[in-house]
Amino acid sequence: MIALICCLFCKALMATFLKSSITHIERRFGITTSKAGLIDGSFEIGNLLLITLVSHFGAKLHIPRVIGIGCFIMAAGSCKNESGSPMWIYIMMGNILRGIGESPFLPLGITYIDNYAKKGHSPFYVGLLQSLSLTGSISGFLLGSLCARIYVDIGYVDLSIISIKPTDSRWIGAWWLGFIIAGILIILSGVPFFFIPPFQKKTKMESKVPASLSASNTNDRSSQKLNFKNPEQIKDPQELSGYFHSLKCLLSNWNYIIFLTYCLFSYICIIVNLTYLPKYLEQEYGQSISKSNLIFGIIIFPFTGISLFLGGYISRKLKLNIIGTAKFLLICHCCGFVAQTLMLTLNCESRPVAGLTVAYKRNDPQGDLQNISFSECNSDCNCDVNLWDPVCGDDGLTYISPCSAGCKSSAGYGKEMVFHNCSCVEVNNFQSQNSSAHLGECSRTNDCSRKFIYFVVIQSLAQFFYALGYSPGTMLTFMIVEPQLKSLAIGFCSLTLRSIGGLLTPIYFGAIIDLTCLKWATNSCEDQGSCRIYNPISFR
Known part of the structure; x- marks a missing residue:
């Protein structure tokens, strides 16, 4: 748990720092918001290449060591600092490499925890894992806020001649600095995994069920599980045919498909918020990117972290079954939706x-x-x-x-x-x-500053309700699939969310934002650069 928390801390630190710096990258390389979204979504390209294969085959290997190797690969994608118009492609390639390294973290890590945790304790551990690793997201936004205050070419130019401030739409922060820091930390976090054994002394099945019981009886060890039909003889999982057979069993489970659809729409909303909300706050309320990242780091994400832990605790305390968990998710999201609709009224006058x-x-x-x-x-x-x-x-x-x-x-x-x-x-x-x-x-006017405070409060409240259902939702995956498909279920869910949500959402949503631009920057060759100001009504 300690090793995985450190690993996910660094992973979240790196991911949120990228999102907090995406506007600065957009301005540095003079690219459109849709291209910046492609850079952000390129992480998912690398992840998609391996996520399901790692989830299936990695569960049969030395899980801690696979995660440790992933840490080193992920770190290799964070130490590139170049400038110049075509150099944004290098940033995208490094982000793809990060995605490859990150692929074993969640599916194998959560499977390892669920395999060896005491019966009924998995939701609590998952909630604890998610809430503590969320400090990485908080640290990522705080690091992004710090780097956003530092001029991008610090050490190379005389800062006294710089006539713009961090609130200026032309300001570019030291976006490259955070990647170097995060890369070093992720290397250090990967070392402990090489000293963790592949198996614990006792699994929860071994401690509760005699080894002589058949696999079908073992599947019924929890009353919260669905009564699955006895599947046909599972093929050798180490063979590729066994992988496709497991995937077929998973996709024929309609409960899993319905839950997967729910997860997809939720994930799209999360990606949009994390990627473009700082840009929206800059345009709507006149807040600097640095201050927006600070708000995320010290207010919104701590509320989310508390909510993640609380959701896992409630699930364990109430011993929710499948229907109970589904009802709990519905209530959480309805409350979050009601809170978020109030933000439609918090608009400032046009600049x-x-x-x-x-x-x-x-x-x-x-x-x-x-x-x-x-x-x-x-x-x-x-x-x-x-x-x-x-x-x-x-x-x-x-x-x-x-x-x-x-x-x-x-x-x-x-x-x-x-x-x-x-x-x-x-x-x-x-x-x-x-x-x-x-x-x-x-x-901006004082009235606009007051509305910004209201916005932060309501946004924090909405995120609290949404995150309350995350840990129970993760455990719902385990309740609706066969035990031997748990790792693959999480991996395929990640594949779907990242291919449709994580990869495509920043691109098409960035293209929509580009349509609202009123004033484009131009470079020395008279080519179009990044947007300076957007139509406030269309953007909102």
């Missing part, structure tokens, strides 16, 4: 960006329309329409550049630079005659 979300002339309803790059106030400035260097005018509007604000002069240095004699600002602020602009976008 007032002249020429994109609002007209240049605020007091003229018949004036400039939205999505118009130029106006009469800056028509003589010959501004670059592709430039994104936002400034906040004294009129409360954000302009995509000092030129688009019609500014004629500047004073100050770096982050303290101020632009003066801005003709577009003067048009909207003619009464006070203030016509200056400062670097960066205009800050």
Whole structure:
């Protein structure tokens, strides 16, 4: 348990750090959100290559040693730091390697625990395992928050000349630093598995049932199990034909198929939240990626960890059978759904960006329309329409550049630079005659900050209810399949979730987000880069 907790801690640390850094990777390499989603989903490609085979054959081998080897392979996929436009492919290849190494962790680890835990204690151990390993996810977001505050090229550039802040949509954090740290930790976590024996002295079947009993009688050792029909003689599990026979038995179990469908939809929602919620908080509430990761790490995920442990404890205390577990899952998800629907009301006003979300002339309803790059106030400035260097005018509007604000002069240095004699600002602020602009976008209202706090509270509550059913749900898998198919059942479930949910979801959901972009960045070759600002209503 201790070795597996350390292993899953490092695995979760690495996974959540990637998700917390996906926006910075997107900006670093100037790619679209869908390509960033491909990088995130590439982990599942490596996992899909081996997950069911490892689940089937690995259960007959030295399970701890297989997990240890996986740790070393996973670590090899985390030490690449390159920059340049095509180099994002290297990040994707490393993520594929991570997926290959991670394939034996859960299916073999949970099977090993269920084989040798005392009767009825498996749900508690699984809940304990998941809740303690969740500290890895918490640490991953905290590490992501720390690295997001550090400029990506630290040590190579003079930070005093950097004129942007972490809240700026152009800011890129040190996304590469966390992978090096996580890679070292995962190597260390894999060492203890090579000293764990492949078998314990007593299994729970050996301690409760005489060895002379037949396999069919052994299958009935728990009243919580379904009454399976006696399957035909199981073929040699070490042969490939035995693997396909086991897979056929699994897929003919309709209870398992129904449960698998439920798991798939739940997993899709989890992937969307973890991958793109920080980007949403940045666009909707004006929060930096660093702060969003911090919120995940110190508020939302601790609630989830408590809920995971509590779910396993409740399942053990109430001794839930199949129907009881299903009812418990339904109640948990209904409560989570009700809480999450409340977040639809917590929207802030659109970011007032002249020429994109609002007209240049605020007091003229018949004036400039939205999505118009130029106006009469800056028509003589010959501004670059592709430039994104936002400034906040004294009129409360954000302009995509000092030129688009019609500014004629500047004073100050770096982050303290101020632009003066801005003709577009003067048009909207003619009464006070203030016509200056400062670097960066205009800050959000206090009302928006208050709604962000409400959002965090409701999101934490929703995640608490959802996670409450995770551990009982895992044990439900064991209740509805034959004992010899437990490992394969978990492995095939992981295969389905990761092929449809983990691999495809970040890509197609990222492509949908790309459709809401209002302003794309351009690189030196005039090629499209990452998105700077999204349509808030469409994104929401």
